[in-house]
Amino acid sequence: MDQNPEGLSESAARAARDLAVVVGRLRRRIREVAGDDDLTPSQVSALTLVGKGGAATASTLASAEGVRPQSMAATLAALEQRGLIRRGPDPDDRRRQLITLTDAGRERIEGDRQARQQWLARALEERYTEDERQAVLDGLALLERLTRP
Known part of the structure; x- marks a missing residue:
């Protein structure tokens, strides 16, 4: 399993990055709607x-x-x-x-x-x-x- 420099699996690091982006976008979109x-x-x-x-x-x-x-x-x-x-x-x-x-x-x-x-x-x-x-x-x-x- 590939490890990133922080000692985490690549999948964990990618999931963390992608989740932060999606949550941020969703929060902005929901704020617009409200x-x-x-x-x-x-x-x-x-x-x-x-x-x-x-x-x-x-x-x-x-x-x-x-x-x-x-x-x-x-x-x-x-x-x-x-x-x-x-x-x-x-x-x-x-x-x-x-x-x-x-x-x-x-x-x-x-x-x-x-x-x-x-x-x-x-x-x-x-x-x-x-x-x-x-x-x-x-x-x-x-x-x-x-x-x-």
Whole structure:
């Protein structure tokens, strides 16, 4: 079996490269479909994080995203200006502010999620045979192992 310079099999190295390319392209395509054009990827990510957690501080969000607090502050200011998030005092510590979604923010996340899922399901239905869709499902089951510690 051929080994690449990193000591990995050629098939593992190629699969890693090809998977990264395909996932990146798919993410960009799904983002286009969702209509996220008016938000930056950082804004979409922060909005999604706030939606998952219910309420968060700016520093918690910055840490989760791996960005500086100043960068997160700019991202949150843009989301607040669009009416997608609101800031309010933390009931446990009045010095901190909690960021939560507005109704418009919740609608945006849910609408984007539905648009992405509908596009992807339709694309899979139209572009693949039943056997190919089963192969995709089998591949996804294998890829799921990568998500485990």
